[in-house]
Amino acid sequence: MLLQLCLLYVTIWLHSVSAQSSSIAKPGCLERCGTQPVPYPFGVGPGCSMERSFEINCNTSFNPPRAFLSILGGEIMGINPTNVRVNMPNLALSTYGQGARILTVVYGLSTTRYTFSDQNWLTAIGCDDMAAVTGLANRSFSGGCVSYCQSAGDSGGVASCPNDSNGFGLGTGCCRTPIPKGTTNLFVNLTDVHRNWRNNKLFSTSYAFVGEMVTSNFSYRLNDLNNATIFLSDNWSAKNTPPVVLDWKIGQQNCDEARRNLTTYACKANSECVNFDTNIVGYLCNCSKGYQGNPYLDPGCQDSDECADNPCDPNADCTNIPGSFICKCRKSYGGDGMKGGSGCTKLPPSTIINVSIDIDYTWASGKTEISSPSDTRPFISDIV
8 A cells, every 4th residue: 555655656746747847837827828839938927927028918808819029019929949920010101192101110129138030021012112221230231122113004913022032033013121130120211212213103002011031922903002991901911911020039148148147047957058149149048959848947958758759770779868869779680770870780690610729838938829729739748
């Protein structure tokens, strides 16, 4: 009976440790908001995030609930170990001859732990319009593009955006230009340039916005540029304005500086510190090789069972060790035992050869000599 109770206690304790090591949030905090996982240092509500930049508001008025980044107000579309995707549908808008003009949009991140990723670009939609962007990263920068149409019926009345990775391809009624990594502040300006090459503006409305690089084809009807309500509708924005990709980081120190104060150092056991960028302070934590879990939460990263992924040859046995594993070929097989290596090869049958050996010992020289197998002289006769 005592043995059964002891086994029950050990089982419960192991289950508890396993549950704690697999948790992605601080104890007592929500691990997800609706369908969106919320891993620490992010957290839902006060006290559940590492700092205010990572605090998430879980809006339960939606079904299912939706996660919003409190410091910026945008809806979170995804969180991963290096960046967060956030809906920030800020449009620079120009309605030529109709009075509605929002020609400049400012994106400010300098007071947060975020910078713009180089996975974003500036997109301009319209005909005869120039979108210009200036910003602050490691240094100030500027860029821009011109959205041009030859005529109102250009390309059959359908506009398309360039979808190459750098955004420099040709489009009709649309242009794109990349955003440098590490940018903290962006200023987007939209300018009508139709007078540079024609008397009349083809369409009244144009737009510019910053969003995630997408390689899928994007197109729209040119005639829609005469109807501002189409582009300003929630349905159009949700469907066609991609999220902004923001890189996130911990603190205002690099790894060497952060390690000097273990009280505030964010990387827990079995994890490694990675500098955010060569020219931008801040850092991230990654689990060491062979470990998994949340590197920002105690008790740190836990040893992963690499053997569960069957890395060894079918004729080898796998042994998991801290941070790694060992493949050992079974009896009668040779090789490194790895699936991606030499594997395990069946060894040829062993050949046993019996050899008769005489050992001659010469007292005078003190040396041992091995005679040929045919030498069958009596051992005693060689002693002098």
